[in-house]
Amino acid sequence: MLVSYQKVDDIGVISIDNPPVNALSQGVRQGILDAIKSAEDDDIKAIVILCEGRTFIAGADISEFGKPVQEPTLPQLNTAIESSGKSVIAAIHGTALGGGFELALSCHYRCAQASASVGLPEVTLGLLPGAGGTQRVPRLIGVKAALDLMTTGNKAGANEARDLGLIDRVLKGDLKEAAMDYARELIAKGAGLRRVRDISIPATSFGKEAFEDYRQQLNKRKRGQEAPQKIVSCVEAAMDKPFEEGLAYERSCFVECVQSEQSAALRHIFFAERQAPKVAGIAKSVVPRPVQRVGIIGAGTMGGGIAMSFANAGIPVTLLDASEEGLERGLALIDKNYGISVSKGKLSEEQATEREALISGTVDYEELVDVDLVIEAVFESMDVKRQVFSRLDEVCKQGAILATNTSYLDVNEIAGSTSRPQDVVGLHFFSPANVMRLLEVVKAESTADEVITTAMALGKRIGKVPVLAGVCYGFIGNRMLRQYAREAQLCMIEGAEPAQIDGVLTNFGMAMGPLSVGDLAGLDIGYKARQALTDEQKGDPRSYCIADALVELGRLGQKAGAGYYKYDPDTRARSTDPVVLDVIREQARKHGVQRRELSDEEILDRHLLALINEGFRILEEGIAQRPGDIDVVYVHGYGFPSYRGGPMFYASQRGLGNVLGSIEKLYGATGEPYWAPAPLLKKLVASDLTLDDWMAGNG
Ligand code: T1G
Numbered sequence: 001m002l003v004s005y006q007k008v009d010d011i012g013v014i015s016i017d018n019p020p021v022n023a024l025s026q027g028v029r030q031g032i033l034d035a036i037k038s039a040e041d042d043d044i045k046a047i048v049i050l051c052e053g054r055t056f057i058a059g060a061d062i063s064e065f066g067k068p069v070q071e072p073t074l075p076q077l078n079t080a081i082e083s084s085g086k087s088v089i090a091a092i093h094g095t096a097l098g099g100g101f102e103l104a105l106s107c108h109y110r111c112a113q114a115s116a117s118v119g120l121p122e123v124t125l126g127l128l129p130g131a132g133g134t135q136r137v138p139r140l141i142g143v144k145a146a147l148d149l150m151t152t153g154n155k156a157g158a159n160e161a162r163d164l165g166l167i168d169r170v171l172k173g174d175l176k177e178a179a180m181d182y183a184r185e186l187i188a189k190g191a192g193l194r195r196v197r198d199i200s201i202p203a204t205s206f207g208k209e210a211f212e213d214y215r216q217q218l219n220k221r222k223r224g225q226e227a228p229q230k231i232v233s234c235v236e237a238a239m240d241k242p243f244e245e246g247l248a249y250e251r252s253c254f255v256e257c258v259q260s261e262q263s264a265a266l267r268h269i270f271f272a273e274r275q276a277p278k279v280a281g282i283a284k285s286v287v288p289r290p291v292q293r294v295g296i297i298g299a300g301t302m303g304g305g306i307a308m309s310f311a312n313a314g315i316p317v318t319l320l321d322a323s324e325e326g327l328e329r330g331l332a333l334i335d336k337n338y339g340i341s342v343s344k345g346k347l348s349e350e351q352a353t354e355r356e357a358l359i360s361g362t363v364d365y366e367e368l369v370d371v372d373l374v375i376e377a378v379f380e381s382m383d384v385k386r387q388v389f390s391r392l393d394e395v396c397k398q399g400a401i402l403a404t405n406t407s408y409l410d411v412n413e414i415a416g417s418t419s420r421p422q423d424v425v426g427l428h429f430f431s432p433a434n435v436m437r438l439l440e441v442v443k444a445e446s447t448a449d450e451v452i453t454t455a456m457a458l459g460k461r462i463g464k465v466p467v468l469a470g471v472c473y474g475f476i477g478n479r480m481l482r483q484y485a486r487e488a489q490l491c492m493i494e495g496a497e498p499a500q501i502d503g504v505l506t507n508f509g510m511a512m513g514p515l516s517v518g519d520l521a522g523l524d525i526g527y528k529a530r531q532a533l534t535d536e537q538k539g540d541p542r543s544y545c546i547a548d549a550l551v552e553l554g555r556l557g558q559k560a561g562a563g564y565y566k567y568d569p570d571t572r573a574r575s576t577d578p579v580v581l582d583v584i585r586e587q588a589r590k591h592g593v594q595r596r597e598l599s600d601e602e603i604l605d606r607h608l609l610a611l612i613n614e615g616f617r618i619l620e621e622g623i624a625q626r627p628g629d630i631d632v633v634y635v636h637g638y639g640f641p642s643y644r645g646g647p648m649f650y651a652s653q654r655g656l657g658n659v660l661g662s663i664e665k666l667y668g669a670t671g672e673p674y675w676a677p678a679p680l681l682k683k684l685v686a687s688d689l690t691l692d693d694w695m696a697g698n699g
Contacts, residue, residue, distance in 0.1 A: 003031025005038050011183050012039035012047045012086070013176075021058035022051045024099050026070040028061075029077050032103075036080055036088075046087040046183045049107065050176060055094025056116070057103060062125065062267055065258055074099045074131035075251060078106035082195050087186060091179030092116045092167070095155065102131040104167075105140070108194045111169040111182045112158040118166055121153035125270060126227050126263030126643055130254030134234035135246045139199040141165045143206035147214055147235055151221075151228045197243045211236055224509050225643050227257050261653055265645030269635055272628030272646070276467045277456040279449075280625055288454040289399065295320060295371040297388055299330025299361065302405055303377035305433030308334060311358040312434065313462040318368060319361050327361045334359060337434065365395045373458070375427055377405040380529075385409065386417040393418040401451055403427040408474045411444040421446035425455055428475060429464075430637045438637035439464035440475050465636050470623040477633045479618065480647070483610035483674060488514035489543040491603050493588050495595040498564040499576050504603045509641025514607070516574065518547070519563035527551040540672075545587045550580065609663050611647040616678030619648075627652075627691045652691055660685045 002025075004015045014035040018028050032049070039047045051057060060074060072080075081088050081103065090096070090104035092112035101118045104110050112118070120129045120137070128134060129150060138146035141164045149156065161167045171178035215232055222228040230253045237249040257263050294310050296303045299321035307317045321327035338352040347355075368374060374396060376388050385404060392402050402424045404414050415424035426442025439459045443452055452468065459466030469475035474482060491501055492515070502513020512520070526547055530538050538544060550563060557563035558572065566577040588595050615630045624630050631646020644650050651659045660681055667675035684694060 002027045003035055005035035007042055007044060008180065010043070010045045010187065011180060012042055012044040013180075014039070014047060014049045015052060016049070016057065017052040019053050021055055021095075022053060022100070023059060023061040024057055024074055024103070025061040025064065028057075029072050029074060033072050033077050033080055036084055039086060040084065044086060045187045046089060047084065048089050048091055048176075048179050048183050049081075049103075050091040050179060051093070056090070056092040056096040057100025058095055059098030059100050059121075060131075062270065065267060066264070074102065075247065078103055078132050082106040082108075082197060084108075084193075087183075087191065087193055089179065089183050089186065091171075091175055091182075092118065092158075093175050095119070097155070098122050098129065099131050102129055102133045102136070105136040105196055106132060109169075109182075109186060109191070110167040111171050111179055112161065112167050113175055113178075114158050114170050114172070116158045117155040118158075118161050119153065119155035120150050121155070123151055123222075123225075123227050123231060124153045124266065126225070126260060126266040127257045128227050128231045128234060128250070128254055130250060130257075132247060132250070134231060134250045135238045135243060136196040137166075138201055138235050138238045139196050143201065143210075143235060143239065147232065150231045150235075151218060201239050203239065206239065224641065226260060226262055230257060262643040265643050265649055265653070268628065268645045268649050269631065269642050272626075272632050273465050273636075275626065276465060276629050276632050277460055279452055279456060279468055282449045282453055286449050286453045288457040289372065289401065289450060291315070291372040291401075291454065291458055293318070293371045293373075295368040295374040295396075297321075297374060297376040297392070298378040299327050300377065301333070302429060302431060302433055303375075304330045304334045304337070305431065305435075306375055306377055306405065306429050307359050308337060308355070308434035309429070309462045309464070311355040314355075314358070315462070316358045317360070318371060319359055320365065320368065321361070321363060324363055327363060331359070331361050365391055368392070368395050369397060371396065371400060373401040373403060373454075375403045375405055377429075380406060380409065382409055382413060385414050389414055389417045389424070393420060399423070401425060401454060403455070405429055408478050411442050411471050412446075415444045415446055422448040423451055425451050426469070426471075426475070427455060427459075428469070430477075436637060437463065437465045438477070438633060439466045440469045440477060440633065440637075441466050442469045442471060442475055444471055465632055467629045467633050468625055470621070472618075472621065472623050476618055476624050476630060477637045479623075480611050480614045480630075480634070481638065483614045484607050485514055485518075486540075486543045486674070487606040487610045488518075489546060490540075491598055491606060492546060492584055493542050493591065493593050493595075494598060496598045496603055497576065497581060497584075500598070500600070501603055504600045505607060507600075508604055508608075509644055511639030511641075515564040519557035519565060519567075519574075522557045522559055523547050523551050523563050524556045542587075542591050542593065545591060546584055549583050549587055553579075553583070555580075605662055606666065608647065608650065609659065609666065610674075612651045612659055613663055613675070613678050613681070615648050615651075616681040620678060620680040626695055648691060656681060656685050656690065 002018050006013050014032060016022050016028055088107040089109045090107040093116050096104050096118045098120060101120060120133050122129050145164060158170045162170050169182050218228045234250045234253055237246045293316050295318045296307050297320050299319050307319045310317045321330055338356050341347040342349055342352045374392055378384050378388055404411060404426050405428060407428055411426040415421035418424060424444060425447045428440035428442060430436035430438050441455045456466045472479060488501055498515040502516050505513045530544060554560060555562040558567055561567050561569060564580055565574040567574055618624050627648035630648050634640035634646050635642045640646055660677055663677045
């Protein structure tokens with residue numbers, strides 16, 4: 001039964017039971033409406049609405065979007081609740097989000113368990129609160145607080161929500177009992193019907209110029225996104241228009257958002273993130289191994305960041321380094337990072353201390369005998385890694401998982417240096433590892449299903465988005481990045497300046513342009529890696545000659561104050577450097593490249609199509625399970641704009657025929673093998689199939 005109604009003394013109790021998160025499906029909306037009508041006719045004095053299971057309503061049912069709207073709509077339901085002749089009290093536990101919290105706002109009173117939180121995260125789905133949230137919230141807590149709540153999508157804990165005025169009472173003890181007591185209290189004092197819609201917003205509280213300033217801030221904070229700006233307009237309407245007109249305006253803006261490409265993309269990412277950790281072909285009976293203690297080899301930047309990821313999840317970590325000074329340096333960096341989090345207000349002193357205390361250091365492998373998982377994060381050299389793994393093989397207990405953080409080396413070869421290849425897996429974190437959410441879980445030939453299941457569960461437990469990858473050079477993300485980075489180099493030597501290339505990609509929505517990323521990571525990393533390769537392995541010299549020339553000039557990137565750009569020593573602001581333009585022209589001359597004007601469109605297309613073409617190859621080879629996995633990799637590991645859904649979703653929205661045609665043009669113009677269209681792309685276009693068709697087994 002999705003919704004039940006029962007009379008308890010003089011209180012009607014409406015209980016919702018729609019696992020897993022009590023989403024407001026059509027059946028739930030109808031059930032609540034029917035229950036409200038039943039309660040109207042009962043001789044009761046108040047109505048309590050609460051939910052079974054883990055949480056109060058977590059929002060509209062996102063899976064219904066894109067389908068025909070079925071009545072009663074949520075705004076209709078909320079109007080019925082607010083117009084009720086009986087006081088309606090929302091009793092909140094877990095997370096009351098989106099339409100769930102909007103339903104609570106249409107109630108006359110709201111109470112919540114101290115552990116509960118409330119929020120309007122619609123903006124993270126490219127939407128806006130479309131069931132009265134933009135009209136009721138500013139009436140309850142004022143314009144500025146309402147704008148902050150809705151444009152960030154952040155949750156507010158019960159106490160903060162009460163202090164803001166979003167809820168009236170923080171409950172103690174059992175939810176239902178405490179909510180019933182609160183209802184009786186309201187009845188006893190004749191609290192009556194308190195409709196949020198009747199509250200007016202002081203006209204002087206937020207002027208036109210304040211709204212304009214807020215819009216400017218959003219242009220920076222939420223660059224390129226449509227929904228945040230619409231939220232501002234809806235809140236402005238709450239000030240300027242009568243409630244019903246404000247609701248109607250909100251509804252029209254909401255419908256525009258639901259139909260927008262940005263919202264389709266963000267909803268795709270929402271579900272793709274939750275799909276990614278599910279591994280096809282592994283039986284549900286395979287349960288994760290317990291992981292209570294973790295060891296990490298290598299106290300460098302990556303090892304330290306990984307250690308923090310586990311400590312942040314409350315998992316004790318033993319951090320091992322080859323030398324005392326290496327270990328000290330690593331622990332000092334961890335301490336510094338926690339200090340920064342505290343100074344930024346992201347963590348309290350005690351939280352930071354508690355987490356840091358979970359990380360202990362050692363130079364002795366014998367201290368790893370009891371760990372359930374070890375993650376190696378040493379220098380990217382196969383010899384070094386093989387030595388580390390054979391040592392771990394000697395020391396670690398049976399059943400311990402031995403993981404490598406390598407970003408492109410062959411995990412099969414690493415596994416081969418142990419007597420237990422079934423326990424070896426790749427856990428590829430992204431720098432800074434305590435911040436970036438992506439975790440590539442690399443399954444080698446012998447990796448046991450149980451190890452993969454454990455890695456996926458652990459990835460979620462430490463707040464990452466785990467994605468399964470097969471073994472190849474660069475797995476999913478770095479393999480695609482090589483194609484993308486090549487195009488940046490070729491566009492540069494053919495005629496574009498670094499600022500134009502980075503400008504085109506950041507205007508598209510990338511967090512950073514490819515050349516700025518190079519300067520951030522350090523140009524010497526690629527340079528050193530290339531020294532170990534033959535000319536044949538290095539590929540087209542035009543794709544690295546500029547980088548090599550800059551490194552040989554000592555321009556290693558941000559850390560050297562100069563790379564593709566020069567950096568202000570104080571502000572680290574980036575600016576074009578004529579020296580670099582001379583280097584580019586010199587390398588073009590040296591390699592016989594006739595420079596020309598490149599359009600922004602050409603630059604953008606070449607970068608995106610390079611990612612997409614490689615993505616199709618990765619799918620075809622089974623290196624990634626699904627297109628959505630590739631999208632999650634690029635959004636959470638490489639700064640691809642989530643409101644464009646990732647490279648493969650973008651390709652689908654653009655149309656695979658259009659994508660193929662554009663790639664074929666590049667192939668025709670260059671004759672380069674990497675522009676040969678991926679066979680899977682050609683096959684889908686030839687059969688007029690989409691990637692969804694292919695995933696459904698029709699391709
Ligand atoms: N609709 C449908 N399914 C949902 C859902 C939703 N709103 N929220 C979660 N699920 C599914 C999810 O796909 C997964 O399914 C399972 O529930 C567990 O989720 C009119 C229009 C509530 C904090 O944005 O933030 O209301 O993979 O793995 O980590 O203004 O889910 O098990 O098959 O995330 O414990 C606004 C979205 C909607 C909240 C729980 N609401 N959800 O986190 O579990 S728009 C949201 C969450 C709206 C109104 C507008 C989280 C959670 P499966 P999970 P979790």
